[in-house]
Every structure is written in C-alpha cells, then in structure tokens.
Amino acid sequence: MTVPKTSVLVLNCSEPEPLARFYAQLLGATAGPATDDGELFLVTGRTGVVLGIRRDPQRPTPSWPLPEDSQQVHLRILVAADALDEAEREAVALGARPVAAEEDGTRLDNRTTLRRYSDPAGHSFVLAAVREDPARLSRT
Template structure:
C-alpha cells in the first residue's frame, strides 16, 4: 500500500512571507508558516497546498528571461478565458512584472492565450487562458 502523499512546488526567496502573501492574494488562497521556525511558508486553498516558499537569505532572482539562460521552471496559472484581462490586472496590481516574448526568447507572443510575468522575487509564471473554469485541485489518496 502506498502512503498518502502530495507534492508542492517550493520557491526560494529572501522574504518568503511577502512572496507567499503575493501568491495567496493572486490565487485567492491563504498563506502561513509550515513550521515554527519560519523557514517554509505554504500557500493553501480550499483544495489543499498550492505552493511553498522557502527562506533563502542568499537568494538571487533567476536571470531568465536573459536569452542565454533557461527558464528552468515556472508556474502556469490557469484562468477562464473570460477573466483573462482581469487576472492580468490583479497580478500586476499585486507586484508582478509583465515579460514580453522578446524578453523570454519566444518567437511568438500569443497574448490571447498566454501572458508571461515574473513575481516580486523574480520567479517566472504565466497566466494561461482556458475555455472553461479551471478544474479544482484534488489531493489524490
């Protein structure tokens, strides 16, 4: 029998509390410390853990979208197509920085279905339009 478990993407940040708050507000979730030492903060929603943010006092933002560097990893946040522009305004209002296709080395920037950003700590994420409401996250046991 497999032990029940889930996984979470963890981002490093010199200021994990504020980055966790950024994602909590962006995703309509809550954030708080995972342990008493304040080294890991979790962003959680009604469906469970969505994202972790770990304290790294020496963190420096990824150099992507510099053309010579790879993106390595990014968050893809699914948004209903009819809420796409509003989601972009929310992200920018919370401190996200829009990135153009030229900045990330892409040949095509289809702004009708995908918009690229960096979070306040420099991590890459995209808003991706989907035809209907994104499915709820389910923890598989």
C-alpha cells in the first residue's frame, strides 16, 4: 500500500509569513505555520495545500525578467476570463507588481488572456484566463 502523500511548490524568501498571507488573500485561502520553528508556512485552499513558503535569509530577490536571469519557475493562477480585470485589481491591491509583457518565444504576451506580476518578494506569477470556471477545474 502506498503511503498517502501530496506535493507542493515551495517558494523561498527571507520573510515567509507575510508572503504566505499575500498568497492566501490572493487565492482566497488560509496560511499558517507548518513547523514549530516558523521556517515553513503552508497556504491551504479548498483543494488542500496549494503552496509552501520557506524561510531562506540568504535567498536573493529574484530579478526576472532581466535578460541575464531565467524565469525558472512561476505560479500560474487560473481565472475565469470575465474576472481577469477584477483579479488583477485584487493582486495589485495586495502588493503584486505588474511585469511588462515580453516575447515569450512562442507568441506575444496577450493582456486579454495572460498578465504577469512579481509578488512582494519578487517571485513571478501570472493570472491566466481560462474558459472553464477554475473552481470546477480544481475538483477534477
């Protein structure tokens, strides 16, 4: 029998608690410490743990989209197409910083379907419009 387990993307930053609160508010989730020492915070939503935020005081702030740095990883937050403008207002009000659209190698970033940001600690994420209700997608 397989031991029950799950996986989660973990972002490193110098101050994990405020960043966990940022993502919890942005995603309509909750955030709390996963360890007694406060080194790891988990953001938990309707579908379970959606993101981890880990303390790493030596972690430099990401500098993407500078040409010498690669994006490496980003969060793609799915949003109903008709709610994209509202989701953008929420993200910016919580402290997200818009990142200029750039050629991604396949097509020009289209603001009607994809919007790029940096979170308060500098990690990149996008709000991406989808045809189906994102809540319905998370149940499948």
